[in-house]
Amino acid sequence: MFILELDIILKNIKNLKKILDSKETDIFINKILSSKRIFIFGIGRSGYVGRCFFMRLMHLNFNVYFVSEAPAFKEDDLLIVISNTGKCVTIKTIIEKAKKISNNIVVITSKNSKIKDISFSIVLDVDKNNYLPMGTTFEHTALIYLDLVIAKIMKVLNKSEEDIIKEHNNLL
Amino acid sequence: MFILELDIILKNIKNLKKILDSKETDIFINKILSSKRIFIFGIGRSGYVGRCFFMRLMHLNFNVYFVSEAPAFKEDDLLIVISNTGKCVTIKTIIEKAKKISNNIVVITSKNSKIKDISFSIVLDVDKNNYLPMGTTFEHTALIYLDLVIAKIMKVLNKSEEDIIKEHNNLL
Amino acid sequence: MFILELDIILKNIKNLKKILDSKETDIFINKILSSKRIFIFGIGRSGYVGRCFFMRLMHLNFNVYFVSEAPAFKEDDLLIVISNTGKCVTIKTIIEKAKKISNNIVVITSKNSKIKDISFSIVLDVDKNNYLPMGTTFEHTALIYLDLVIAKIMKVLNKSEEDIIKEHNNLL
Amino acid sequence: MFILELDIILKNIKNLKKILDSKETDIFINKILSSKRIFIFGIGRSGYVGRCFFMRLMHLNFNVYFVSEAPAFKEDDLLIVISNTGKCVTIKTIIEKAKKISNNIVVITSKNSKIKDISFSIVLDVDKNNYLPMGTTFEHTALIYLDLVIAKIMKVLNKSEEDIIKEHNNLL
Numbered sequence: 001m002f003i004l005e006l007d008i009i010l011k012n013i014k015n016l017k018k019i020l021d022s023k024e025t026d027i028f029i030n031k032i033l034s035s036k037r038i039f040i041f042g043i044g045r046s047g048y049v050g051r052c053f054f055m056r057l058m059h060l061n062f063n064v065y066f067v068s069e070a071p072a073f074k075e076d077d078l079l080i081v082i083s084n085t086g087k088c089v090t091i092k093t094i095i096e097k098a099k100k101i102s103n104n105i106v107v108i109t110s111k112n113s114k115i116k117d118i119s120f121s122i123v124l125d126v127d128k129n130n131y132l133p134m135g136t137t138f139e140h141t142a143l144i145y146l147d148l149v150i151a152k153i154m155k156v157l158n159k160s161e162e163d164i165i166k167e168h169n170n171l172l
Numbered sequence: 173m174f175i176l177e178l179d180i181i182l183k184n185i186k187n188l189k190k191i192l193d194s195k196e197t198d199i200f201i202n203k204i205l206s207s208k209r210i211f212i213f214g215i216g217r218s219g220y221v222g223r224c225f226f227m228r229l230m231h232l233n234f235n236v237y238f239v240s241e242a243p244a245f246k247e248d249d250l251l252i253v254i255s256n257t258g259k260c261v262t263i264k265t266i267i268e269k270a271k272k273i274s275n276n277i278v279v280i281t282s283k284n285s286k287i288k289d290i291s292f293s294i295v296l297d298v299d300k301n302n303y304l305p306m307g308t309t310f311e312h313t314a315l316i317y318l319d320l321v322i323a324k325i326m327k328v329l330n331k332s333e334e335d336i337i338k339e340h341n342n343l344l
Numbered sequence: 345m346f347i348l349e350l351d352i353i354l355k356n357i358k359n360l361k362k363i364l365d366s367k368e369t370d371i372f373i374n375k376i377l378s379s380k381r382i383f384i385f386g387i388g389r390s391g392y393v394g395r396c397f398f399m400r401l402m403h404l405n406f407n408v409y410f411v412s413e414a415p416a417f418k419e420d421d422l423l424i425v426i427s428n429t430g431k432c433v434t435i436k437t438i439i440e441k442a443k444k445i446s447n448n449i450v451v452i453t454s455k456n457s458k459i460k461d462i463s464f465s466i467v468l469d470v471d472k473n474n475y476l477p478m479g480t481t482f483e484h485t486a487l488i489y490l491d492l493v494i495a496k497i498m499k500v501l502n503k504s505e506e507d508i509i510k511e512h513n514n515l516l
Numbered sequence: 517m518f519i520l521e522l523d524i525i526l527k528n529i530k531n532l533k534k535i536l537d538s539k540e541t542d543i544f545i546n547k548i549l550s551s552k553r554i555f556i557f558g559i560g561r562s563g564y565v566g567r568c569f570f571m572r573l574m575h576l577n578f579n580v581y582f583v584s585e586a587p588a589f590k591e592d593d594l595l596i597v598i599s600n601t602g603k604c605v606t607i608k609t610i611i612e613k614a615k616k617i618s619n620n621i622v623v624i625t626s627k628n629s630k631i632k633d634i635s636f637s638i639v640l641d642v643d644k645n646n647y648l649p650m651g652t653t654f655e656h657t658a659l660i661y662l663d664l665v666i667a668k669i670m671k672v673l674n675k676s677e678e679d680i681i682k683e684h685n686n687l688l
Contacts, residue, residue: 097686
């Protein structure tokens, strides 16, 4: 019943190997490691993917904000925008405003995106079908890509799961 | 560099076949289709997974709420809780309070969960490692599982991607 | 120590009498009572004021959404935007997009606003000083104005506090 | 039409003078100024009041978190909880968990509260009526109290509105 959709999803995730081993991912990780503060933005489901990434970066002691609740973006900061098509005016506006402050911007997007040429981009190669509508497959591929970026950063910083647990919310 | 982690993730997602074809998933989908209103809850990253599911159910015209911004839960409603370990007091408290109102509760959880026996549960069989810390693999497996539940509901209701696009946010 | 700031705040709130008794407030309340669904939007602290209003409208059984988590805005719906200055591009973009769909838009704003002439507006007359920075006084005046609109709607619909309590979140 | 409700609201806000000039407010402000990091929590509308306070503290360069998106609470941190009645299990649970880590907890609550004796409390003396249901008057009194605490902190730190504007979100 679900075999076709599951196969599309698995193929998209297998495809991550190429982008994970690319120079772009190295540059992205270096930007994260070298920026003073990290600002993340996305709309709707892409925003929730961004908030998941935000949480792990916070657990690794990065100085990280989600744009909706962030202070002023400054020239030493990094902006990460997650957007499948880049069609939303809000996305374009934020990138344009950020560019006047800093060129330190990374867009996580898909091959058909309207914004992949206006900033440094990580382009995810994702397929979809009628029952995986709109950005569905982009969103889980992006979540897994960003979790693997976290895995790499943990290795670089010599961090273990224990370190994450120590920094994890202990009040809720 | 990422092969080990990617393999764990792919195996977890392949494993979804079994639970997707199970009686539990049929019951879960029937509960969604037959409940008056749907309430979703999760904490942290599981909460964001829940908010992604919320958004697609909304696009399919279900009457759906995320508990943090919801009205009173009543006896004809369905509560869906997403929690990897079920350890958080808040999770247990919400399930206990809901049970006094209705037995229409579904928990999306993992095999090591502390709450899988206190309600009807969808138990995801997920592996992890040190660099996929805490609930990381549970969270993306849950997101994909719930997106495949959406795929099934779209088929049952004879909905296409066009129907989703028509109901999608057109202001942002 | 706080007397000057407290006096400014009290004066702003006393000033609400005029706008509460105005034709504009009557029109606003009629729009709420007669629209199929209500969409609310604001950025930052104005957004939180909007979410407070959202919650009370929900308790009164209105079909209400905050735009960030809303489905498609349609011609029978009402859009309420809360914005002190109307300077944000996002605010202007949302109002422009909404106008192509429906003229049923209400802007809660202040006398110096850039958007008060592009839609039906409730203009709050608020003073401020250096220690009540940016939209501070606008935000609490707007919150109280909207709570008094709720009071009026409760009277019109013959609702009591008991009715609100019955619909209030019972899981958290 | 609104005179009775407006009078109740104005009286509550005038009443703030006493608590603003109290030793409790001095202690509260000293805790904010001397803590390494500040964690804020509240549920529903009280949570939105907390998020408004969070935003101004962020504009003043404090290291501040809302508990729902926070890392681990540690012994040098300050927890501020906003809750009218303190009845929610979640509120009690969070205070109990926090107390095992640090005594640096401040509760903003009302005179009828169930939690005002379990931690250092700022007790707001607020009246209400049937058309200002549940915590309505507590919520705007708390918002204004916290904005006046911000005013005091600005004076102590010699900050002006210009300083706030410089740190205000410049992307949205």
